[in-house]
Amino acid sequence: MGQPMKAFRLTQWQKPPQLVEMEIPTPAYGQVLIKVAGAGLCHSDIGMMGMPEAMGRMAGWNMPFTLGHEVGGWIAQLGAGVRGLAVGDPVVLVSAHSCGHCHYCMSGHDNSCVETHSGRGYGRDGGLAEYMLVDNARAVIKLNTLDPRDAGPLSDAGATAYHAVRRVLPKLVPGSSAVVIGAGGLGSFAIQFLRVLSPARVIAVDNNPARRALALEFGAHEVLAGVDERTTAALKEITGGAGAEAVLDFVGNDISLEQGMPAVRSTGSFALVGAGGGTLNKNLWGYLPKDGELFSFQGGSIRDLREVIALVEAGLVRNETEHFPFSKVEEAYKRLDEGTLRGRAVVTPDIWL
Ligand SMILES: [Zn+2]
Ligand SMILES: [Zn+2]
Missing domain, CATH: 3.40.50.720 (NAD(P)-binding Rossmann-like Domain)
Structure with a gap:
């Protein structure tokens, strides 16, 4: 039995998400466990909250799943076989899930991967939680100077x-x-x-x-x-x-x-x-x-995210974020829906602790 953590999840179709307690996942071979620093909120999350079951099933989604597809954090634990990353590294996650071996992934078009219909935070567990499991280390990009609390929005909006x-x-x-x-x-x-x-x-x-x-x-x-x-x-x-x-x-x-x-x-x-x-x-x-x-529209690729991070770390592009503690996640979604945010809303689960 693993340690418990808090997560903001969709548990039923067309019902509001809930802050629930669940087990911290354990990374298997090739997987990475992230301690979440910040998860950006996206308009598409609001769409997911009202999505009819038939539409979700068509995309291959199953309930429940944790929201949050713009995630920055620190490496908490590495599964066997993961190279080039170390516990404590500040990282951002590529927003879309990609398999790494289909025609598109092999030609640098991983944002068009045959598996991108579901991803972390849409159909799979995302980053509105204290910890998040990444099933493929290729989605983990190391940050140099950027604070992982602010990096999440770069992975999707950026x-x-x-x-x-x-x-x-x-x-x-x-x-x-x-x-x-x-x-x-x-x-x-x-x-x-x-x-x-x-x-x-x-x-x-x-x-x-x-x-x-x-x-x-x-x-x-x-x-x-x-x-x-x-x-x-x-x-x-x-x-x-x-x-x-x-x-x-x-x-x-x-x-x-x-x-x-x-x-x-x-x-x-x-x-x-x-x-x-x-x-x-x-x-x-x-x-x-x-x-x-x-x-x-086809999201952004791994290459796109790397280049966006380089632009922000070089000070050439500004990344406006507004932080909300985990306990204010509902308020943050409300502000997003009303259009009263100046920057991207980022929920910071570590401030909860
Ligand atoms: Zn989004
Ligand atoms: Zn692929």
Whole structure:
């Protein structure tokens, strides 16, 4: 019988999660036990709390499981056969689970792994707990200077935004423009990555004035209120009539798709990252950018996370977090849902102890 720990878990479909006591897991061969320093809260967690059983089962999920898919911590115990890591090392975990041996993992596209439909914190036990088991040491990335309490959000919000930005970089030559629709958790990282890695003029679109102010602080050259039915025209005007080389949509609802796509210039790119569930009812001939491309959300890879950590540790990108003790986890989710957080909410279980 192992020692007990606290964990914030979904125990039944469409029921609120509960703070429960469970056993601290023991790492088997190749596995790693993490003492959690901080677990970032994500909007998708709120979606999971209300997810119908049929949808969860389709993804291969089973109840119960512990929430939290943005996790930083310290190595607590190593299973046999794990190399290159030591007890006490500060680490961050790659958000998505990946098998390490499928076609995608073997070609560096581990974010598209055949097993990413479930991961730590979605369908498997995540990091809103005092300890967390990682089933494959490849997901563990050592930190140099970054505090593991703050590193979690980089693994999801940071790496996902970075993945989208990295794909459009070749098009962002001097004189080009890049549009970020939605300057929240992911969008504010995207603005910073664009500023550090490209010479493009960065335009942020958000209907929240506080977020627009933060976008300017993070280096956006221009901000626009929206998205609304005037957004395409406004973006065309700012870009001299041609449209932008890249439009990154971190909202993904009906209006952002309808307005964002025609704001891409010929040969440009449109990235659908936001999970707003939008639909588009358009004749795509003449609507999509000529000779352009459209790509969809696919999280971030191990490589993406390593590069994001390097940018933050070099002081080139800011990572805004707001800490909550474990006892305030419900309040933190409420603030996230209301949109009243300035940075990413991070729950710090070690402060509970
Ligand atoms: Zn997430
Ligand atoms: Zn794989």
